Amino acid sequence: MNHSTWRTCRARQLVGETVGYDREHVDARLAGDLGQAVYDRRIELSLSRAELADRAAMTEPQVPQLEGGDTVPPLPMLRRLAKVLDGSLTVAIDEGDSHVTFAPRSS
Template structure:
């Protein structure tokens, strides 16, 4: 989706008109949600990207790309991330929306 198309979609959303996004945009949105959830939980724990990478068996650039929504990790990596971030990873995917959160483990 180019910027012009995005602006048109955004204007329709703001006018409360129905907007349809292509699958590529929806997939990118999910990757962004996941990256934001990882970033938020990492910051909440006071970890640097390097510290999270060490805990999860990754490299710092991999963490950076994931937090930026540029890549989607595999299921085994998601498991390691949940452990490294001391929480449960919750992903809810519906036809048109998704939510990604971390639920901290009880102290």
């Protein structure tokens, strides 16, 4: 989906029309939501990018790529991230919708 198509869909959605987004848009939003969840939790724990990378067995350049929504890591890395960030990562994927939540573990 290019930017002008997205803007048209967004404008139609804002005026109350039902808009179907293509798979690329849903996937991009999921990647962005995942990155934001990781970023928010990392900041909450006062971890630097380097500390997160070291603890999660990632390279330091992978952290901003992940947090920026440029990439979705494989499942083993998601498992390590959940452990390092001391939380529960939930990714819900449905046909036309998806969302990510990162809940801290109860103390």
